Amino acid sequence: MLNMNHIYLITDVPGYSPQISRLLSMMNYVRHVTLESVKNLTVHELDFLLDEESNSIGALLMHFAAVEYAYQLETFEKRDLNEEDMAIWGPAIHLGAEGREKIRGNDLTYYLDKLNDIRNRTYELFKTVNDDWLYLEEEFWYKKQANHYFMWFHVFEDEINHRGQINLIKKRVKA
Numbered sequence: 001m002l003n004m005n006h007i008y009l010i011t012d013v014p015g016y017s018p019q020i021s022r023l024l025s026m027m028n029y030v031r032h033v034t035l036e037s038v039k040n041l042t043v044h045e046l047d048f049l050l051d052e053e054s055n056s057i058g059a060l061l062m063h064f065a066a067v068e069y070a071y072q073l074e075t076f077e078k079r080d081l082n083e084e085d086m087a088i089w090g091p092a093i094h095l096g097a098e099g100r101e102k103i104r105g106n107d108l109t110y111y112l113d114k115l116n117d118i119r120n121r122t123y124e125l126f127k128t129v130n131d132d133w134l135y136l137e138e139e140f141w142y143k144k145q146a147n148h149y150f151m152w153f154h155v156f157e158d159e160i161n162h163r164g165q166i167n168l169i170k171k172r173v174k175a
Contacts, residue, residue, distance in 0.1 A: 003028075004032075006025070007028065007029055007032055008029070009025060010022050010025040010026060010029075011025060013025060015127055016126055016127065017129075017130040017131045018131060019131040019134050019149070020126050020129065020130070020131060020133075020134065023126075023134070023149070023152055023153070024123070024126065026156060027119075027122075027152075027155070027156045030156040030159050030160055030163075031115070031119065031156075031159070033163065034061075034064070034159060034163050034166075035112070037163055037166055037167060037170070038057060038061065038108060038111075038166065040108070041057060041108050041170075042107075042108075043105065043106065043107050044173075045057065045170070045173050046058035046061075046106065046107070046108060046111070047104045047105065048169060048172075048173040049100065050168075050169060050172055054169070055095045055096075055099055055100070055165065056099075056100065056103065056104065056169070057166050057169050057170070058103055058104060058106055058111055059091075059092065059095055059099040059100065059103040059104075060095075060162045060163075060165060060166055061111040061112075061114070061115060061166075062091075062092035062099075062103050062111060062114060063092045063093070063095055063099075063158075063162060064115060064158070064159045064162070065089075065092065065111075065114045065115050065117075065118045066089040066092035066093045067093070067155055067158050067159075068118045068119065068122060068155050069081075069085075069089060069118050069121075070089070070093065071151055071152065071154075071155050072118075072121060072122060072125055073085070074151065075148050075151055075152070076125050076128075076129075081093070091103055133148055134147060134148050134149040134152075135147050135148070135149060136148050
């Protein structure tokens with residue numbers, strides 16, 4: 001789905017409605033930049049911690065997948081992560097001590113496979129809805145209304161935010 005010939009275009013994507021296409025275009029660009037940021041990292045670099053309170057690059061990559069999965073559940077299945085989901089994704093959602101303990105020792109392919117699996121599911125789910133779905137509102141943070149458009153914007157906004165951490169960690173692990 002990541003069409004490199006159109007990576008700098010926010011435009012129609014075949015098989016998707018216009019606004020969903022634009023959302024996917026933005027998500028694809030953000031993911032492209034993330035993948036470039038982590039290209040060729042070693043297990044040591046993926047596990048490196050700046051200090052005893054920081055997150056590793058590997059944990060942040062898993063966080064991207066976990067957040068996207070959580071929003072798939074919230075917006076398409078109308079549910080939160082259950083116990084089974086949390087057993088898999090909890091450390092990546094929460095990060096912190098749990099993430100530092102449980103998300104480590106994996107090579108880059110492991111993280112990329114998780115990111116790709118979740119993103120491919122997003123592509124399939126987005127084929128089942130149209131632009132009207134993006135504007136559906138429901139109660140969200142702090143008992144305020146949000147629409148699906150905002151929720152999915154937050155998925156890649158969170159990735160952009162944490163990618164800044166990844167770039168900082170990369171500079172320090174090389175030092």
